[in-house]
Amino acid sequence: MVSVISELNDRSREIFRHIVDAYVETGEPIGSRTLSRRLGTTLSPATIRNVMADLEEVGLLFAPHTSAGRVPTEAGLRLFVDGLLEIGAISAQERQALDAQCAVRGRSLEQVLEEASSALSGLSGCAGLVMAPKREGALRQIEFIALGPNRALVVMVSTDGQVENRVLDLPLGLPPSALTTASNYLNARLTGQTLAETRAVVTAEMTAQRADLDSLTSRLVEQGLAVWAESEADRHDGYLIVRGQAHLLEDVTALGDLERIRGLFQALEAREGALRLLEAANAAEGVQIYIGAENPLFAQAGCSVVLAPYTNARDQIIGAIGVIGPTRLNYARIIPMVDYTAKLIGRILR
Known part of the structure; x- marks a missing residue:
């Protein structure tokens, strides 16, 4: 070329x-x-x-x-x-909009990524997508924080700085001290271990009745471990967040018929589709652009994809964010927007 x-x-x-x-x-x-x-x-x-x-x-x-x-x-x-192509620069207004919508403010990583995808979709007029990282890193800390008589917030922090917040219902009759006991019990066993490793240790101790915990606290410990397992930990290969699919349907004339669009949505929902996105982001640094048949995942729908990887605190690529749209994307405007959003997520994860 x-x-x-x-x-x-x-x-x-x-x-x-x-x-x-x-x-x-x-x-x-x-x-x-x-x-x-x-x-x-x-x-x-x-x-x-x-x-x-x-x-x-x-x-x-x-x-x-x-x-x-x-x-x-x-x-x-x-x-x-x-x-x-003469690539433009992201405007101050667009930068402020992304900064405001992606601000952490106590939200979990998944919520931040959902906001980033939604913001990117809204600004670009395309479908925004995020390949979220798999949860396989070691844990550093877990805390149970009372929210009311029957609810608690579970805060789990991984060694690479990722934070996951989940709300759970407390067992009836649980004393406030049980939250502290459960936190201390888990933190003494999880440092430097993955969630699966921690769960195995805790399960073994409880089965052997070596844990100095009453039944209510034991239930809280089990729930606390399950909260993450039932959400992210079982998604070994990560997961895909897509926002703004309606933008694709607004441009059916450029993308082809509705059946092809439906096929694209099915491909995005498939796990292998998400893996291909992350593999594409890992292939090279910086923003990657895939036009039509250059990426098998989007070939049939006649779409273009602008994708950029984001990194964790150790500068490791753990996911990717980008947009999907017709091949007639405004590349000059969207490329710097995707690049800025990926770097913004990287800064948040630090």
């Missing part, structure tokens, strides 16, 4: 850029006469038609139907993104 760029003269590049710009704006083919007016130069429609024919011959344009209009191919969009 680099060689194709070098073979284009200035006039061909300018015409091709305007064709892509028009496609991003409208999603419709553009003809030589309309393009001549847009260019505002002395180039005649006949001259532009000749250039468009040359661009079509090298696989950068195609005619979606019998009209004289042309749109860029996926290869043409890839050339545009790699060699001709």
Whole structure:
């Protein structure tokens, strides 16, 4: 593709850029006469038609139907993104909106990621998606905090700084001191161990009746361990958060028929689809752009994906965030937006 760029003269590049710009704006083919007016130069429609024919011959344009209009191919969009795109900067207003919506304020990691996905979807006009990290790290601390007569907040902190908050119902008749006893009991056994390892130790002790805990406190301990297990810990490969699917349905003309969109949603809900996203993010640093068939997960739906990895406190890639939309995405605006959001999540996780 680099060689194709070098073979284009200035006039061909300018015409091709305007064709892509028009496609991003409208999603419709553009003809030589309309393009001549847009260019505002002395180039005649006949001259532009000749250039468009040359661009079509090298696989950068195609005619979606019998009209004289042309749109860029996926290869043409890839050339545009790699060699001709002038990436803008995220605006101060967009930055403030993302900062405000992603602020932690005592929320769990999953809630922060859901907010980030929703914010990105709203600002980009696309479907936002987040590949959330798997829970396999060691735990550092667990605390039970009373919220009322029959409820408690379980706060679990992993060694890499991830925090998970869950609310659970307390056993009837549980004294306040049992919360402290349960926290001390678990913290004495979980430091540096994964949740599964901790659960095995606690289960063995309780089975052998070696734990100095009454029945009510034992139930609290069991519930506290199960809270995380039933949510994230059993999702060994992570999970996918998708927000703003309706944005895709608003642009059915660009994406194809509803059946293809339905297939995309099914693929996103599948675990293997989520894994492919994370693998794509791990392949290289920075923002990754997949146009149409470049990613098997989105090939059939005719979508583009802009994806960026985010890291934990140890600079390890643990997930990815991005957007899905039609191939006529406003790449110049969305690429810096996705990049900023991924870095914002990384800062929150520190």
